[in-house]
Amino acid sequence: MHSFEYRNGTLFCEDVDLAQLAQEVGTPTYVYSAATVLDHYRRLDAALAEVPHLICYAVKANSNIGLLSLLAGEHAGFDIVSGGELFRVRKAGGNPAQCTFAGVGKTEGEIAEALRQGILAFNVESEAELARINAVAATLGVRAPISVRVNPDVDAHTHKYVSTGKSENKFGIAFDRVLAVYAAAAQMSHIAIRGVQMHIGSQITQAGPFAEAVDKMLPLVNALKELYGIAYFSIGGGMGIIYDTSLASGASDWWETNASGGRLTLETYAAAVVPKLKPLGIKIVVEPGRFLVGNAGVLLTRLQYIKTTAAKKFAIVDAGMNDLIRPALYQSFHEIVPVVERPGSPEKVDVVGPVCESGDFFAQDRALPPLAEGDLLAVMSAGAYGATMSSNYNSRALPAEILVSGDRAATIRARQGPEDLVRGESLPQW
Ligand code: LLP
Numbered sequence: 001m002h003s004f005e006y007r008n009g010t011l012f013c014e015d016v017d018l019a020q021l022a023q024e025v026g027t028p029t030y031v032y033s034a035a036t037v038l039d040h041y042r043r044l045d046a047a048l049a050e051v052p053h054l055i056c057y058a059v060k061a062n063s064n065i066g067l068l069s070l071l072a073g074e075h076a077g078f079d080i081v082s083g084g085e086l087f088r089v090r091k092a093g094g095n096p097a098q099c100t101f102a103g104v105g106k107t108e109g110e111i112a113e114a115l116r117q118g119i120l121a122f123n124v125e126s127e128a129e130l131a132r133i134n135a136v137a138a139t140l141g142v143r144a145p146i147s148v149r150v151n152p153d154v155d156a157h158t159h160k161y162v163s164t165g166k167s168e169n170k171f172g173i174a175f176d177r178v179l180a181v182y183a184a185a186a187q188m189s190h191i192a193i194r195g196v197q198m199h200i201g202s203q204i205t206q207a208g209p210f211a212e213a214v215d216k217m218l219p220l221v222n223a224l225k226e227l228y229g230i231a232y233f234s235i236g237g238g239m240g241i242i243y244d245t246s247l248a249s250g251a252s253d254w255w256e257t258n259a260s261g262g263r264l265t266l267e268t269y270a271a272a273v274v275p276k277l278k279p280l281g282i283k284i285v286v287e288p289g290r291f292l293v294g295n296a297g298v299l300l301t302r303l304q305y306i307k308t309t310a311a312k313k314f315a316i317v318d319a320g321m322n323d324l325i326r327p328a329l330y331q332s333f334h335e336i337v338p339v340v341e342r343p344g345s346p347e348k349v350d351v352v353g354p355v356c357e358s359g360d361f362f363a364q365d366r367a368l369p370p371l372a373e374g375d376l377l378a379v380m381s382a383g384a385y386g387a388t389m390s391s392n393y394n395s396r397a398l399p400a401e402i403l404v405s406g407d408r409a410a411t412i413r414a415r416q417g418p419e420d421l422v423r424g425e426s427l428p429q430w
Contacts, residue, residue, distance in 0.1 A: 003033040003404075004298060004380070009341040011378055015407035018300060018339050022376050025400050026415060027302040028319035030387050032062075034405040036296035037070055037383075044288065045074075047270035051277050053284045056100050056120075058237050059085040061289025061384040062297070066403045066412025068092035071292075077120065079237070079287040083110040086117060100197070100234065100285065102149065104129075104170055111136040111144075121145040121194045123234070125172060130185055137190035146185060147195035147234065150178050150220065154213040156201030156238065159330050172198065178220060182228060193228040195285070196221055199236025203290065205264050207272035210235070214276050221280055234285035235273060240264050241294040243333045243381045290384035297383020299324050299399070300339065303375040304354070313349045315371050320353025321360040322393040324379060324386045328359040336362060339376040342369040351377070355394050387413070395421050 003014045011018045013031050022029065044055060056077035059068065063085060068078070069092040077098030078089045089099060096117040101110075104125040111133055114122065124130045124146050137144035151172030173181055178196075185191045200213050214235060224230045277284050301319035308314075326332040336351055346367035353360040362379055371377075390398055397416035402409050 003036045003296075004378070006341060011337065011339045013298070013404045016404045016409050018298075018378065019376055021402065021409055022300050022302070022339065025402060025411070027300050027376070028317075028323050028399040029300045029415070030297055030382065030399055030401045031300060031409075032064075032067060032293070032297040032383055032401070032403050032412075034070055034296075034403055037067065037293055038074065040292045040296070041071060041074055041076060043266055044286070044291065047266050048274065048284065048286065050274050051284045052282070053286065054098060054232070056098065056234070056285055056287045057292055058287045058289030059089065060388060062293045062386070063088050063388050064401055064403075064412050065092040066401070066410065067293065068094060070403075077285070079289075080119075083107075083113050086110075086114060086119070090117070100147070100287070102197075102199075102287075106132075108132065108136055112140060115140055115142055115144055119145070121147045123147050123149045123197045124181075124185075125149050127173070127177075127181055127184070130181065130188070130191070134188040134190045143190050143192040145192050145194040147193075147197045147230075147232075148173055148178055148181050148185070149197045149199070150175060150217065152198050152200060152213045152216045154200050154209055154216060156204045156209045157206065158201045158203050158238075158240070159332075175216075175220070179223070182224060186228060193224075193230060195230045195232035195234060195283075196224050197234035197236065197285070199234075199287065200238060202238045203240040204238045205240035207264055207268040210238075210269065211272040211276070214273050218276065218280070221282075225280070225282060230282065232283035232285050233277070233280060234287060235277070237287035237289050237291070239269055239288055239291040241290055241381065241384075243294075243335065245335060292384075294384035295381050297381075297386060299379040299382040299386060301377050301379060303371055303373055303377060305373060306371065313347065315349050315351045315368070315377075317351060317353060317362070317377060319362070319379070319399070320355040320394070320396060321357065322355055322391045322396050323353075323399050324362070324382055325389050325391075326382075326385060327362050328357070329389075334362060334382060335380040336366060336368065337378050337380065338369060338371065339378050342371070342375070344370040355396070392416075392421060397421060 056079040058079045072094040081103040099119040102123040149172040301317040305316045321328040351362040400415035401413035403412045
């Protein structure tokens, strides 16, 4: 489910009128629905009920501590990729003992801090990293809990920038090397083998690749259970969401509605993997990011100018690629709707930002109702990889972030001001 709907012609997030909110806090602004995040989390939890499991939310999708605190309140685990994310999880009240630490380039400092905080495990991405973790653990006089990230060489059928489980990707350890790496790990004085992990990519919209990857992993997981008594198998994240509701059959339930042709839903996902995982008899870890927060957020932006050229009509808005880079970087589709419904027949328009790059667009040749200066638009499905990938490019202040729960709206990140843009910078003193 998601909690953005029109009431009397105005878009609401739960019980908050977004037109009114934008008046109060300005634009651009990210708005998140707490109810949607919690609903997605609880339903995933229920769908996995038949296996012992831990949901480790992939913090990179949206790392605002206000949002993390919602999941910490549900006793979720967290999948982190940096010392910075671990710091955020702790700030939000999350439990480090339920944190898995992924990423191909962990530094010594990050490894040491994660060990001091007592994380669940490192997902080891290379033999060099394993040696480094062992060395850092030795200096601290502890044993480092590890899983090896296996690259199962499965095609996730997703955008090439977010496909991670093919042999040509930089992630994980090749299938045929994995047992040798575990054997080496078992010999290391300061390593404790805890589990095994895989992740094949992101925005995967079919159940097939997940099933294929699990099938491929099962003999290995059984062998590792036998050899080292591993306690868990992490099947990664990557579950896709519906960005384009015109592809979905029912209108209101974007995340779950099933378009034709076996698209991914919570049910098809669970049905594809749970029966295969159950006989393992060990804990299953999942690392969803987008699935939990993607459709829980929108980016509110106000239309600055209409510009008509010989070739095109442009709606120039006050949000840019620095606020939401997904269309520019991955050619991603985001639905765009007027916050106050507008009558009139749709016309094709490019919705673009103010940044000095032709890649700074949210939609091209999109049929939208006739728009005018001052109109408020909502860029939908912006809860994942929106704010976290934003930057100060063009010296644009980062947008505000608001968390809604019922009729309450909390500022979970204040809009930046000019001083924030130069914080930490200084004039040379020579
Ligand atoms: N686990 C690992 C090891 C990952 O690398 C990722 C995402 C996840 C879990 C969570 O994946 P999710 O459930 O969110 O698909 N910026 C891109 C997505 C990058 C995903 C990177 N890894 C986008 O905006 O589409």
